[in-house]
Amino acid sequence: MIETVAGFMLIGCMARTDLRLIVEQLAVSRGGRPIVSDVSFELHSGQGMVITGPNGSGKSTLLRALAGFLPVDSGSVRLAPLDEPVWARAQFLSVANAMKGALTVGENLTFHQAFGGAPALSVVDALARLDLAHVLDNRFGDLSTGQRRRVALARLLLNDRPIWLIDEPTSGLDRFSEARFVEIIKEHLDGGGIVVAATHLPIDIAGLRSLRFEEEVA
Amino acid sequence: MIALITRDLRLGLRSGGSGLIGVLFFLSVVAVTPFAIGPDLNLLARIGPAILWIGALLACLLGLDRLFQIDVEDGSLDILVLARFDQPLALTVFAKCVAHWIITGLPLVLAAPLFGILLNMPLAATVATTATLLVGTPAITFIGAIGAAVTVTLPRGGLLVSVIVLPFVIPVLIFGVQAAYGAVTDPAPFLQPFLLLSAISLFFSVLGPFVAGYAIKLAEG
Numbered sequence: 001m002i003e004t005v006a007g008f009m010l011i012g013c014m015a016r017t018d019l020r021l022i023v024e025q026l027a028v029s030r031g032g033r034p035i036v037s038d039v040s041f042e043l044h045s046g047q048g049m050v051i052t053g054p055n056g057s058g059k060s061t062l063l064r065a066l067a068g069f070l071p072v073d074s075g076s077v078r079l080a081p082l083d084e085p086v087w088a089r090a091q092f093l094s095v096a097n098a099m100k101g102a103l104t105v106g107e108n109l110t111f112h113q114a115f116g117g118a119p120a121l122s123v124v125d126a127l128a129r130l131d132l133a134h135v136l137d138n139r140f141g142d143l144s145t146g147q148r149r150r151v152a153l154a155r156l157l158l159n160d161r162p163i164w165l166i167d168e169p170t171s172g173l174d175r176f177s178e179a180r181f182v183e184i185i186k187e188h189l190d191g192g193g194i195v196v197a198a199t200h201l202p203i204d205i206a207g208l209r210s211l212r213f214e215e216e217v218a
Numbered sequence: 219m220i221a222l223i224t225r226d227l228r229l230g231l232r233s234g235g236s237g238l239i240g241v242l243f244f245l246s247v248v249a250v251t252p253f254a255i256g257p258d259l260n261l262l263a264r265i266g267p268a269i270l271w272i273g274a275l276l277a278c279l280l281g282l283d284r285l286f287q288i289d290v291e292d293g294s295l296d297i298l299v300l301a302r303f304d305q306p307l308a309l310t311v312f313a314k315c316v317a318h319w320i321i322t323g324l325p326l327v328l329a330a331p332l333f334g335i336l337l338n339m340p341l342a343a344t345v346a347t348t349a350t351l352l353v354g355t356p357a358i359t360f361i362g363a364i365g366a367a368v369t370v371t372l373p374r375g376g377l378l379v380s381v382i383v384l385p386f387v388i389p390v391l392i393f394g395v396q397a398a399y400g401a402v403t404d405p406a407p408f409l410q411p412f413l414l415l416s417a418i419s420l421f422f423s424v425l426g427p428f429v430a431g432y433a434i435k436l437a438e439g
Contacts, residue, residue: 067300069438088303096293102233103225112297114221117304 018081019045019089019162021066021194025075028058028065034073035061041211045162048185048195050203053213059198060094063165066196067092079163090163091116095171097152101141105132105151108140109158116159126157129184130177145172153181156188164188164195219305219313222298226317229288236284237325240277244326247273248333259338266339267347267398273333274326274351275358275391279383281322282362283369283376285314286434290370299438307431311367315359315427323355346401346408350415354394357419360426361386367433390418 021043028036035058051059068087099108109123130150149172289295334344365383369375393415400408
């Protein structure tokens with residue numbers, strides 16, 4: 001019996017540590033215009049990648065394609081060794097916060113935890129990680145811009161999904177919160193996660209890869 | 219799915235008004251009709267079910283455009299679409315439709331008996347109309363979900379949704395009114411149109427979410 005449990009745990013750990021996000025020759029277009037072309041990279045569990053580049057160079061498009069929102073023109077996005085699409089294991093954070101202003105912070109986050117499945121941190125703990133425990137019962141619409149963004153970041157911690165696809169995660173945040181979020185990313189990577197972030201924030205993490213889009217797409 | 223229904227119900231009650239506005243619109247249609255037709259009580263009683271149905275139908279169409287629009291605006295739709303591996307989009311749309319109907323459709327059904335009095339309708343006709351509205355209005359929501367999904371990327375899709383959806387809900391109106399008449403006028407049947415109406419609701423409770431889910435997936439791209 002004990003062996004069986006240990007065996008299951010081993011399988012669980014293997015699945016977590018062995019995850020590979022493989023992108024090969026990816027090309028994506030929007031509205032008939034090619035935006036992203038010939039992008040290839042491979043990220044293992046514990047690896048993060050920062051996408052930089054000027055506005056309109058295709059950072060968000062790449063993230064949306066990875067999340068499976070946009071059809072891929074050519075190339076592939078795979079999640080080895082699982083036979084599942086990336087979005088089955090991904091958290092996605094766009095520039096919008098995906099929260100309802102009329103509901104309280106707690107209600108919003110409780111919904112996301114229940115809807116996303118595979119609960120990880122509790123709502124209260126996730127908020128505490130971003131120093132927001134005190135806004136639990138406030139209406140989301142009453143918060144400041146930076147607080148709203150932090151609540152949206154707290155959402156990432158609610159569900160056990162190893163791949164984070166995040167677009168400008170720290171827009172509107174102060175220095176202190178930025179540093180706090182870098183810590184959270186670091187912990188996520190240490191725990192075997194994969195992070196792909198479009199951000200200009202200097203993230204000081206060893207082994208972080210970077211992808212730079214050079215020019216604006218005409 | 220339960221979480222989504224709970225959230226949308228909360229939202230509907232909290233942000234307030236969407237259900238009430240529908241009822242007020244319904245009331246204004248019902249209240250205006252006697253002015254246009256004239257104060258002939260018998261005539262009003264006879265056309266009562268039709269008036270109630272037209273009013274409820276238009277009131278249902280009124281709020282449809284908000285079905286997915288609110289989720290597009292704040293980015294929630296991304297999250298709903300992202301979860302489609304564990305939670306198929308058709309189920310997600312179904313849950314949203316259920317919540318939407320409870321917020322906007324159910325108040326109309328509950329208000330119908332009261333408005334029946336305004337039209338001098340006999341009790342049997344009022345009860346029958348209310349029953350047909352109860353089984354018929356969900357069909358409007360499910361068919362409307364398709365229209366709302368197709369127009370989800372348009373910034374001002376509101377009126378367009380109604381125009382797109384209206385032709386497809388005509389059968390609902392026909393069978394709804396027929397069943398209501400059947401309950402009070404003798405040779406006309408009640409059961410057959412009522413069952414057909416129920417069948418339409420059941421059919422579109424399956425087809426609507428599937429098609430709307432597919433449209434939403436395309437719209438995300």
